[in-house]
Amino acid sequence: METLIEFFSFEYPNIKYVVFGTILLSISSAVVGCFTFIKKKSLVGDVVSHAVLPGICISFLASGSKDPFLLIIGAFISGWISIVVMDAIIRNTKIKEDAATGLALSVFFGVGILLMTYIQHSGNASQSGLDTFLFGKAAALVGIDLLAFSIIAVIVLIVVFLFYKEFKLISFDPQFAKVIGLPIRRLEIVLTSITVLAVVTGIQAVGVVLMAAMLITPAAAARFWTNRLSKMLIIASVFGAFSGISGAFISYSTPSMPTGPWMVMILSIVALFSFFFAPGRGIVINQWRRFKIQQQLLEENLLKAFFKIGETNNDYFKEIEANDLRLARAFSSGQLTKGLRKLNSNGYVERVGNAWRLSKEGHDKGKRITRLHRLWELYLTKYLRIAPDHVHEDADTIEHVITPELESRLEQLLDYPTSDPHHSTIPGRN
Amino acid sequence: MDAFIIILTGSLVAVSCALLGSFLVLRKMAMIGDAISHSVLPGIVIAFLLVGSLQSVWMIIGAGLIGVLTTFLIEFFHQKGKLQTDASIGVTFTWLFALGVILVTYYAGNAHIDQDCILHGEIAYVPIDLMYDDAGNAIGPKAVIVLSVVLALILVFITVFYKELFITTFDPDFANAIGISSARWHYLLMGLVSLTTVASFESVGAILVVALLIAPASAAYLITRDLKWMLMLSSLFGIVSSFLGYWLSYLLDGSIAGAMVTISGAIFGICYLVTVLKK
Incomplete structure (x- = not known):
């Protein structure tokens, strides 16, 4: 109980930052996740989160620094490439969506692991800490990193707010959106870009594998409580924020506990509860x-x-x-x-x-x-x-x-x- | 000698994965394979805590069960909860994986499996981890022995039940109609996938297993229309990945498993270009 009060009084500025950061990251990925959920492309988030790894490594190799903005640019580019590759495979061959998804995900990740181990063994002193991308380090989000990722999360939320109606339309009924003259391709590019951005920022908190959960799980849980997209976005955000706070609290009260996996654990418990006990569905x-x-x-x-x-x-x-x-x-x-x-x-x-x-x-x-x-x-x-x-x-x-x-x-x-x-x-x- | 053992281990993993992966790709269940390879983690940790060893019969049985459980949960949320498949897969495996990571961190002192090993394993340690007989003489590297048994099992399974697998893969409705239960073969296959994942876990890690399941099989799928050829070609691609992967990792001084996956990705890329250019 004491720890709880201590935690929520935000006595230490560090806690304030961590909580603030994780909430922001959780909300931005939950909101984006709702759209990928509706498009039945939830696993795209999984692909992107694995595929950013080679981008991070290459941009580190090229620049020799861990400047978060440079890493984000690298991650953004390779995340995008993975989506383009996946679409090309589905369009041009008889390979189905599931195999293309798994292929893009695992091969990009394999290349990333190869590059990362190469960097680690090359004896470059400034590389240490690069591997936090694998498992995230929500509890240690401070300074320039926190600033960079928060800015991006806010950008993601603003874009969703501005294009809410358009995104809704292209997610539910792309044919209709086309007929009434919306620039579908451009909108899709914007939506994909903010998905990649949300993933890139979220990885900092929970790591490569569990990032998929930050996108998929709040949306899937929220879907059980409402039939309206606007409400779904709000409910998913609340679930995301709740898991962010709880994860930060757990790893604060028991320092050996990892924040990211606990955030996902709590999200999953919320989701399982929703699957079973939500009224209506x-x-x-x-x-x-x-x-x-x-x-x-x-x-x-x-x-x-x-x-x-x-x-x-x-x-x-x-x-x-x-x-x-x-x-x-x-x-x-x-x-x-x-x-x-x-x-x-x-x-x-x-x-x-x-x-x-x-x-x-x-x-x-x-x-x-x-x-x-x-x-x-x-x-x-x-x-x-x-x-x-x-x-x-x-x-x-x-x-x-x-x-x-x-x-x-x-x-x-x-x-x-x-x-x-x-x-x-x-x-x-x- | 070490190089030989490492390449052999890599080939054993790659061939096991390629054979099962061919069926996964054809059955459009590649992502369920992905889910299983993540969700065996808590099973591995729990079995390790109970038995105290990473290679035991219990581990294999536990893994088989948790793989089937994963498949079942995905189906359950999809059918009873009306949750779309992609989300059902996503929620199920991340949940189990998170549980696994939490367990690993919590018992980090007891289990000598750490977080990095979960992701990409360490095949370079295979030659020094030997298995001993009762008299204390070294028989050979543990992983090689375990993986050989797994591969033998898969080979027997595929040869003996080739007809059943063939028919449930290409025409499940017809299979059901003539009394071959698609569901049973589905779950048996998933059990084998999780078994292979567990056996490969220490050497290539959870996520790179997925690449070896999907990439060689997809590459073979592009260039042949015959299941037997597909099985053989994908195994061949797996072995080539192991050889060239070892060489690449030697060049770059990087992870062997990562390099194997990079090569198998490159093989797929070549097959992709060949098919697209031919069109």
């Missing part, structure tokens, strides 16, 4: 919804079977054995036990010894489902001219979702019919 809620629907289908099908048997016997409230239900419709024994128990607790059927009897409510519900089923069968034969022996399956599906309004419309349309295409009576309203 989360996996848990979806499975639950599915379960509920299956339960409703089972209940309604059972009641329909009860009603059908009652119809044949001319007595809806006679006791019926579970096996008789199976003659009316193929229920598994598990379904029968589960469904009947549920119907019983809802008061739709009651147990009489070994058999079951419909209650008044159960009868009414079974009657309504049967009615909807037969109305729909009639509608299909009459208006869509489908043969009577082909309409059952369709009606079996839709009977569960027809609303009372639709029911009235159907009735009206069919002129208040009394029998269906199979000459069964359509039961009246309750």
Whole structure:
């Protein structure tokens, strides 16, 4: 707790800088990541982040200094080249996107490793620290480095702000953007450039491999909470900023802990939580919804079977054995036990010894489902001219979702019919 | 002698990767291979902490499982969570890799695997890391023995199940229809990919394995239309990369694995130019 207060009081200017820097970097990559996510090109970030390595090495070899601006220029150029190479491979050969992506990523990185080890072994004294690009050094972002990377992050954010509408359009619907006369190629170049810039700056914090996460993960997590791009950008930024602060805090309170991997770890936890528990799109809620629907289908099908048997016997409230239900419709024994128990607790059927009897409510519900089923069968034969022996399956599906309004419309349309295409009576309203 | 052992190790890794990589490229799953090669890291660290050695049966089994788990998670988020594949891959492997790096840093004192080795390995140490029999006599370099076993396994797997692999690669629907489960071969292949990654880990590192999986196979894919030829050519490209890579790294005094990848990239570049110019 003390560490927490100490951390957030920003007593040491160093902490202030680190926190400020990581938040800025996280936000700029999260925002850019949303656009690559929508274009379904998330892994481009992964390619670029590996591909900047040879650029960094070459610009160091050429200039002999670690001036961050020079390194950024080198990184920017080789990041761009990797994208051009990848596109050329996809366009000119039968190699698919996945292999082209992996190829650009790993070969550029291999060249980078070769150059970096060459520099390290060459005995150049000023090279030390160049390898922080591999794993990042968020906790040690200070001075001119921090300044350089913050400026770029701010530029990235400003460009996104200015071109928001255009980027949105070329990401969602490039065809339409072209038709209304937007300069697609130029906009794509701007968007790719800021993606490369965001990657170049982010690498400083988290390193080559994990940079992909800074782009992809906030966007993927945010997508589970909203359907609007504007909101997605904000949510992704918040997730990014949160992971930045938490990562900085963890490595502050436990100095042996690396900042970058922890930032990614926290982002991933946020993302996994979103995948499972986000309302609306989360996996848990979806499975639950599915379960509920299956339960409703089972209940309604059972009641329909009860009603059908009652119809044949001319007595809806006679006791019926579970096996008789199976003659009316193929229920598994598990379904029968589960469904009947549920119907019983809802008061739709009651147990009489070994058999079951419909209650008044159960009868009414079974009657309504049967009615909807037969109305729909009639509608299909009459208006869509489908043969009577082909309409059952369709009606079996839709009977569960027809609303009372639709029911009235159907009735009206069919002129208040009394029998269906199979000459069964359509039961009246309750 | 050392040079021979290093080139041999490189060739063993390269051929194993080229054979599996050919199937990955054809099945459009190169990036899943990339994901697996990163995500085995936490598995390696955990197995190392439990068993205390980098080359054990447990390590291999653990790696196989975590590779299959990665594949499964990617599929799971894609299908149940309706998350697009590219993002699903990206989120899954970075998460597991971050976990691995955290574990490595935390147990840095115990495990003699450090961060650099994760990225590019150190093949130059292979000749001095020997394996001993019960009597304490050196049998040979550990990595060479382990990698030979892995390569043998892959060769047997591909020869015996060539038909199944062929059919599930080119026409999974037809395979399913005649009772060959595409999913089973998918997961078996992924298990082998992670096994190879783990076995190659110390010598070439996690990321350069990806290059050896994809580059020789893609180069071969460009110049042949026959699967058997593709397997042979990609293996050949792998071996050439190993030879020339060693030479290049000697010239530049740089990482051998990095140089191997550079050469395999160059081979791909040549094949690319040949195809494009012919058109």
